[in-house]
Amino acid sequence: MPQWIAAxxxxxxxxxxxxxxxxxxxxxxxYRSPDDAFFATDGHCTHERELLCDGLVMGGVIxxxxxxxxxxxxxxxxxxxxxxxxxxxxPTKVEDGTVxxxxx
Amino acid sequence: MTGPGGVVPGGVVVVGAGECGTRAAxxxxxxxYAGPVTLVGGEPGHPYERPPLSKAxxxxxxxxxxxxxxxxLVDAGVTHLAGVAATALDVRAHEVALADGRVLGYERLLLAxxxxxxxxxxxxxxxxxxxxxxxxxxxxxxxxxxxVGGGFIGLEVAATAAGLGCAVTVVEAAPRxxxxxxxxxxxxxxxxxxxxAGVAVxxxxxxxxxxxxxxxxxxxxxxxxxxxVAGIGSAPETALAAAAGLxxxxxxxxxGSLATSAPDVFAAGDCCSFPHPLYDDRRVRLESWRxxxxxxxxxxxxxxxxxxxxxxxxxxxxxxYELSLQVAGLPGAATEEVVRVRPDGAELxxxxxxxxxxxxxxxxxxxxxxxxxxxxxxxxxxxxxPDPAALADPGVALKPLLRAPSPVG
Ligand SMILES: Cc1cc2nc3c(=O)[nH]c(=O)nc-3n(C[C@H](O)[C@H](O)[C@H](O)COP(=O)(O)OP(=O)(O)OC[C@H]3O[C@@H](n4cnc5c(N)ncnc54)[C@H](O)[C@@H]3O)c2cc1C
Ligand code: FES
Numbered sequence: 001m002p003q004w005i006a007a008x009x010x011x012x013x014x015x016x017x018x019x020x021x022x023x024x025x026x027x028x029x030x031y032r033s034p035d036d037a038f039f040a041t042d043g044h045c046t047h048e049r050e051l052l053c054d055g056l057v058m059g060g061v062i063x064x065x066x067x068x069x070x071x072x073x074x075x076x077x078x079x080x081x082x083x084x085x086x087x088x089x090x091p092t093k094v095e096d097g098t099v100x101x102x103x104x
Numbered sequence: 105m106t107g108p109g110g111v112v113p114g115g116v117v118v119v120g121a122g123e124c125g126t127r128a129a130x131x132x133x134x135x136x137y138a139g140p141v142t143l144v145g146g147e148p149g150h151p152y153e154r155p156p157l158s159k160a161x162x163x164x165x166x167x168x169x170x171x172x173x174x175x176x177l178v179d180a181g182v183t184h185l186a187g188v189a190a191t192a193l194d195v196r197a198h199e200v201a202l203a204d205g206r207v208l209g210y211e212r213l214l215l216a217x218x219x220x221x222x223x224x225x226x227x228x229x230x231x232x233x234x235x236x237x238x239x240x241x242x243x244x245x246x247x248x249x250x251x252v253g254g255g256f257i258g259l260e261v262a263a264t265a266a267g268l269g270c271a272v273t274v275v276e277a278a279p280r281x282x283x284x285x286x287x288x289x290x291x292x293x294x295x296x297x298x299x300x301a302g303v304a305v306x307x308x309x310x311x312x313x314x315x316x317x318x319x320x321x322x323x324x325x326x327x328x329x330x331x332x333v334a335g336i337g338s339a340p341e342t343a344l345a346a347a348a349g350l351x352x353x354x355x356x357x358x359x360g361s362l363a364t365s366a367p368d369v370f371a372a373g374d375c376c377s378f379p380h381p382l383y384d385d386r387r388v389r390l391e392s393w394r395x396x397x398x399x400x401x402x403x404x405x406x407x408x409x410x411x412x413x414x415x416x417x418x419x420x421x422x423x424x425y426e427l428s429l430q431v432a433g434l435p436g437a438a439t440e441e442v443v444r445v446r447p448d449g450a451e452l453x454x455x456x457x458x459x460x461x462x463x464x465x466x467x468x469x470x471x472x473x474x475x476x477x478x479x480x481x482x483x484x485x486x487x488x489x490p491d492p493a494a495l496a497d498p499g500v501a502l503k504p505l506l507r508a509p510s511p512v513g
Contacts, residue, residue: 050471054470054471054474054475055471055475055478056475056478056479056503065471065475065478066421066471066474067393067394067421068394068419068478081127081171081172081397081401082153084172084176
């Protein structure tokens with residue numbers, strides 16, 4: 001059953017940045033775009049399963065910290081080698097300064 | 105049918121199915137080229153990534169990482185000839201001869217032949233999957249492993265072998281590890297980590313000769329070994345190009361758009377030497393996984409007619425134990441240096457020349473330094489001249505420097 005989970009406070013994520021969030025043994029990455037929208041993806045890169053949260057966010061793109069594989073974090077789309085597989089995304093919502101993500 | 109740039113069937117032949125050649129073959133399709141693409145690879149099997157060969161593949165923690173799914177090559181209509189070397193190139197006739205007797209005509213040719221490990225008689229080397237399999241079979245707990253050469257590959261092998269319980273000695277001729285490519289301070293940290301893992305690191309120890317069961321050093325000392333691995337650098341694979349009369353000088357000589365001295369022949373990846381616009385068009389030959397990828401994509405565009413010069417900032421990483429090292433730019437181009445020590449113990453080194461940032465290197469646990477090195481790389485690409493005091497201060501965020509107008513260039 002999908003459920004909404006409180007991931008963090010909006011202030012926990014700088015604009016154009018990412019933090020990690022763990023729930024039920026799974027890692028998620030929570031992003032704040034330059035225009036203050038929130039997004040969430042799987043925490044791990046699809047190349048060698050490195051955690052994405054140490055990576056650089058530029059605009060709507062997260063770069064994996066390990067080998068610079070790039071994803072559009074708003075859609076999960078892999079943007080070219082070495083990442084060949086899209087990263088899974090999750091719905092988000094903000095209520096009273098808290099970011100929620102919907103996990104399956 | 106004619107693709108972009110007027111390339112017609114006869115098509116594109118790519119020699120070398122490594123990181124660079126495979127990416128190039130796929131990129132030709134992504135760029136909309138519709139003619140025949142033939143990828144000629146001297147190694148058997150499906151194209152794979154080399155970096156894990158000294159890391160997770162050697163330790164047995166992971167299988168080979170394919171460069172793409174086999175279906176992807178099929179879907180892209182790339183004809184991959186595996187285990188077939190190109191043996192001769194006739195640039196006038198626009199033909200390349202293969203070891204199995206076939207001759208392929210081409211409209212455009214890409215040489216992505218990579219590099220080979222410099223051999224040392226009596227020692228194993230590590231360049232291919234076959235090399236990794238042969239080496240792994242020798243690494244058992246207690247095995248005395250002698251590593252000749254304290255560069256990345258030698259040190260990654262040392263770290264992996266130590267992790268497998270081997271008794272490892274690294275001998276390096278130079279006074280310190282990873283001489284050319286890594287700043288001294290970071291190299292010292294790597295050396296200390298090896299010592300902590302029980303690896304004996306002997307710098308300033310040139311090898312006189314290998315004898316069965318031992319390495320004899322120039323000063324007469326002896327290192328007893330069960331297996332010796334040489335990590336003494338690589339030599340660009342230029343035989344095909346040189347025999348065809350192409351300009352070769354520590355790599356196949358190419359211009360800014362990766363074109364060789366022969367018409368319609370391009371070269372990219374570890375095999376080529378190119379002028380770098382960020383470094384006064386100094387010729388560089390990289391041995392870097394990311395450059396091989398980027399140059400493969402760039403060459404695909406170039407041979408379809410795009411004249412844009414290749415200008416990406418050089419970048420590589422190395423993993424040893426839990427530490428990861430990343431280097432962007434050319435540390436050798438720096439005349440001043442600035443160090444930033446972060447509260448988490450990670451260290452960054454910035455190299456400047458006449459105020460301009462020309463290199464950045466970082467070492468830390470896991471991916472700790474990745475973001476800072478990446479921002480440094482973007483600053484290098486912008487030809488930025490950041491304030492050295494800001495670079496040194498771990499309290500100053502680097503990302504805002506990217507937007508600051510640069511006083512230079
Ligand atoms: C063990 C190891 C670990 C590494 N680790 C890192 C790392 O951590 N970070 C990093 O940045 N880089 C690393 N590298 C470097 C990186 O793998 C190379 O820079 C990259 O593979 C270069 O790609 P390339 O396609 O130019 O050459 P290659 O990968 O060498 O591919 C060239 C291919 O061409 C084939 N070939 C050559 N001549 C012919 C011919 N005449 N006919 C047909 N085929 C031919 C070769 O057999 C080979 O398959 C590592 C390399 C090795 C060997
Ligand atoms: S692990 Fe993310 S790009 Fe390799």
